[in-house]
Amino acid sequence: MFEGLKPLPQDPILQLMQQFREDPRQDKVDLGIGVYKDAAGHTPIMAAVREAERRLLATETSKGYVGPAGSAGFNDAMAALILGRDNALRRDGRVSVVQTPGGCGALRMAAEFLRLCRPDTTVWVSNPTWGNHRPLLGGAGLAIREYPYLDPATLEVDFEAMLEALAQARAGDVVLLHGCCHNPSGADLTLAQWRRVTEVILRRGLLPFVDLAYQGLGEGLEEDVAGLRQLAAEVPEMIVAASCSKNFGLYRERTGALMLICASPANREAATSQLLSAIRSHYSMPPAHGAAIVETILADDGLRRQWQDELGAMCQRILGLRHALADALAPAGDFGFIARQRGMFSFLGIGPDQVRRLRETHGIYMLESSRVNVAGLNEQTLPVVAEAIRGVL
Structure with a gap:
């Protein structure tokens, strides 16, 4: 039944994730996978979520x-x-x-x-x-x-x-x-x-x-x-x-x-x-x-306020990273569109060869289309990434 099946090419995002995991460099930067990361580079569990789970574990009576x-x-x-x-x-x-x-x-x-x-x-x-x-x-x-x-x-x-x-x-x-x-x-x-x-x-x-x-x-x-x-x-x-x-x-x-x-x-x-x-x-x-x-x-009004405060802080952090990245790239051209855009993603507008150089030379991972997850940056990695991008430009 299965002998005639041929392997399919791997999803580009999943392939990039695997390449990143296998890269031994300690200073590598993942801007490919689409998850929010905090200033420490982690995808955190929100405090409101932890508290909600605690309450559920204490009160849940069925798994029906x-x-x-x-x-x-x-x-x-x-x-x-x-x-x-x-x-x-x-x-x-x-x-x-x-x-x-x-x-x-x-x-x-x-x-x-x-x-x-x-x-x-x-x-x-x-x-x-x-x-x-x-x-x-x-x-x-x-x-x-x-x-x-x-x-x-x-x-x-x-x-x-x-x-x-x-x-x-x-x-x-x-x-x-x-x-x-x-x-x-x-x-x-x-x-x-x-x-x-x-x-x-x-x-x-x-x-x-x-x-x-x-x-x-x-x-x-x-x-x-x-x-x-x-x-x-x-x-x-x-x-x-x-x-x-x-x-x-x-x-x-x-x-x-x-x-x-x-x-x-x-x-x-x-x-x-x-x-x-x-x-x-x-x-x-x-x-x-x-x-x-x-x-x-x-x-719950209290949990909702806590969640909204956490979410608001995440939103403001992404907006701040957008402006900081646009400013850091300004010597290489007009990247103001990054600051005007919203959410986690933007295209840098660079070519596949430049994306490959960023990955191979600098350990900076993004999709070949140059889509980056802005939320994958932090205060330590942003200037390094910006300098590398300016270099390939």
């Missing part, structure tokens, strides 16, 4: 199944976090949220749901976009098309080209948007641009699908969903895939949520039943621990 939709308390808390506590869509019964195994699970189950709605669904994704978008969505049988997003010359949003491409989309096509902290570019839409995208979506009869993986790590919890909320208030239907990996630091707990915004409560009921049937046929029900942590934090 949670059901295909997951925890109702978690789902309600995530709806409030994304849309706001006093949101008209929630009051009107148009919102449904299910717990998923991470943001990846949310994206894949959204794709399976869309295939049930219309087997020939086409999803438009940005160029560039996160490397796993295509496998997760296309793997469910959806057709994938691209819209231009990043101008390779300026490394800023090529907004007019984006609108021109979306104006060619057919009614019923799906548009995948990054809610904030665009991965891999860090170049986000302004609120004014969100309004114009909304106009195109309404005019063309498109379905918006927002991937929200970094809420709170761009400019703040509320600021990072301003565009999403503006869009949600205008359209009849919408999908949101949310991840708790970055903003709660729950990477390995695989905690996410999938939100459907429907035209009416009756439509929400039908859509939710179809989504739950798809979930049941795939992984049956999600893991409970990470969602229980998030639910515990968001339900």
Whole structure:
């Protein structure tokens, strides 16, 4: 049965991780893997998460199944976090949220749901976009098309080209948007641009699908969903895939949520039943621990404040690193776009040969595309990395 299988090429990010681990140099720097790192170079467990886990261990009485939709308390808390506590869509019964195994699970189950709605669904994704978008969505049988997003010359949003491409989309096509902290570019839409995208979506009869993986790590919890909320208030239907990996630091707990915004409560009921049937046929029900942590934090005013303070400090640290890196690279050219962008990632705009020289000569690891995880820097490594980059330029 297995003898005819051929090995597949390794994922570029996983390959880079392996190369970094095998590098014996003590001064090597990892700017490739997309996880937040503190000033000491560690991916920490947030204090609010530790306390929530302590409480769970002291009070949990069962490891019974949670059901295909997951925890109702978690789902309600995530709806409030994304849309706001006093949101008209929630009051009107148009919102449904299910717990998923991470943001990846949310994206894949959204794709399976869309295939049930219309087997020939086409999803438009940005160029560039996160490397796993295509496998997760296309793997469910959806057709994938691209819209231009990043101008390779300026490394800023090529907004007019984006609108021109979306104006060619057919009614019923799906548009995948990054809610904030665009991965891999860090170049986000302004609120004014969100309004114009909304106009195109309404005019063309498109379905918006927002991937929200970094809420709170761009400019703040509320600021990072301003565009999403503006869009949600205008359209009849919408999908949101949310991840708790970055903003709660729950990477390995695989905690996410999938939100459907429907035209009416009756439509929400039908859509939710179809989504739950798809979930049941795939992984049956999600893991409970990470969602229980998030639910515990968001339900307790003290823990929530502690979490928000920690998340705010992480956000400000990333913003500070962005400005410091742009300043340190200034002698080699205009890198101001790094300071203007948001979230963990940016492209440096250098070539594969320069990326290879940084890795081989200086032990600085990044993707061949020159995408760097800004959060992988600290006060000690930033000047070293900046000097090496200036050298290869």
